[in-house]
Amino acid sequence: MSVNAVTHLNFRGDARAALAFYQSVFDGQLTVVTYKDAGNVQDPAEADQVMWGQVTADNGFRVMAYDVPSGEPWDRGENAFFxxxxxxxxxxxxxxxxxxxxxxxxxxxxxxxxxxxxxxxxxxxxxxxxxxxxxxxxxxx
Structure with a gap:
């Protein structure tokens, strides 16, 4: 049995663009599930935002991301992580x-x-x- 940890980035409306950018740098496969795809739309304006997304590359690169809904607190923070x-x-x-x-x-x-x-x-x-x-x-x- 094995386990791995994957960095999960939280955004406010930028998750899709960030994941696409990281895919352009590292290649790999981009997977995006929107709030609409998952049937979990709380705000119609956010239906096409990312509820879950990831980039996985053959070279081992992995990153996940989502858009924090506007009804939840979110702050990019300062030096929260590298x-x-x-x-x-x-x-x-x-x-x-x-x-x-x-x-x-x-x-x-x-x-x-x-x-x-x-x-x-x-x-x-x-x-x-x-x-x-x-x-x-x-x-x-």
Whole structure:
């Protein structure tokens, strides 16, 4: 038996656009279920918003997202979470970085760091902060 954890991002009306953007960067399959699809429309103006969505890619990338209904509290927050993206090679990481930088604010340019061959941090156009690096083995502590 195995288990995995998948980052689930919460938006207010931007989930479909965010998922489509992440699919454009990482490839994979996009799945979207709207509130209308699920028969769970509370506000007709939100019927086509995402009740559940995900991107799954053969390279192991997974992310889920939904649009928080207007009747529920939601705040993007400050530093509530980071999404960590680790790849095996500089080429792989650089390609994803290049895709994610579209419309992003670079907080730390992608470059060598003391702890990784490449490391960078950005806030994408949807307000999600990504920590991107090349994975290295660390001794057990």
């Amino acid at each position: 999404l960590s993206l680790r790849g095996d090679t500089a080429e792989e990481v650089t390609a994803y970085w290049d895709g994610l930088t579209e419309g992003a604010t670079v907080l730390q340019p992608l470059r060598p760091a003391q702890w990784a061959p490449l490391y960078g941090m950005l806030r994408d156009r949807f307000g999600v902060t990504w920590v991107v690096d090349v994975a290295v083995a660390y001794p057990a502590g």
